[in-house]
Amino acid sequence: xxxxxxxxxxxxxxxxxxxxxxxxxxxxxxxxxxxxxxxxxxxxxxxxxxxxxxxxxxxxxxxxxxxxxxxxxxxxxxxxxxxxxxxxxxxxxxxxxxxxxxxxxxxxxxxxxxxxxxxxxxxxxxxxxxxxxxxxxxxxxxxxxxxxxxxxxxxxxxxxxxxxxxxxxxxxxxxxxxxxxxxxxxxxxxxxxxxxxxxx
Numbered sequence: 001x002x003x004x005x006x007x008x009x010x011x012x013x014x015x016x017x018x019x020x021x022x023x024x025x026x027x028x029x030x031x032x033x034x035x036x037x038x039x040x041x042x043x044x045x046x047x048x049x050x051x052x053x054x055x056x057x058x059x060x061x062x063x064x065x066x067x068x069x070x071x072x073x074x075x076x077x078x079x080x081x082x083x084x085x086x087x088x089x090x091x092x093x094x095x096x097x098x099x100x101x102x103x104x105x106x107x108x109x110x111x112x113x114x115x116x117x118x119x120x121x122x123x124x125x126x127x128x129x130x131x132x133x134x135x136x137x138x139x140x141x142x143x144x145x146x147x148x149x150x151x152x153x154x155x156x157x158x159x160x161x162x163x164x165x166x167x168x169x170x171x172x173x174x175x176x177x178x179x180x181x182x183x184x185x186x187x188x189x190x191x192x193x194x195x196x197x198x199x200x
Contacts (some may be wrong), residue, residue: 047111068161
């Protein structure tokens with residue numbers, strides 16, 4: 001009798017587990033799942049062409065938002081190159097991916113410099129900048145850290161900053177936190193999941 005009860009309980013547990021797995025539509029992201037996060041909800045800055053932009057402007061596209069600066073020696077160019085590589089690897093779907101670079105160094109990153117910098121990776125990339133106060137507000141909204149690190153001269157400072165990308169779905173909701181160093185493939189995989197989700 002005890003053996004029979006155990007067997008029934010085990011079968012019930014398996015059935016329930018199967019139902020939960022089959023009924024779950026939660027994507028298996030390679031990055032950190034931020035679905036439902038109560039931050040990274042707004043981004044209102046000026047682009048490299050002097051136009052005021054917000055997240056709503058890019059509805060219908062998967063966004064990859066990265067905070068950095070143009071004189072960054074490694075993390076920033078590597079990240080932007082990976083986003084450009086992912087766009088190319090997606091073929092026609094690459095047009096549904098928008099790279100957004102938010103400068104944490106508006107003192108040196110002029111609109112013209114942002115435009116030239118991003119064009120070297122992908123002409124469709126959008127660069128955003130604001131005043132010192134606007135930059136602080138945007139970083140706070142995204143929980144991004146950045147700080148000036150003194151150089152040999154006042155002009156040669158560097159910027160310490162969070163090295164990660166935020167991926168948004170086509171409805172403008174933050175969904176994934178992609179750590180720097182993960183590579184282009186996991187980023188592409190997560191973007192594919194969001195593009196597939198949008199087609200349902």
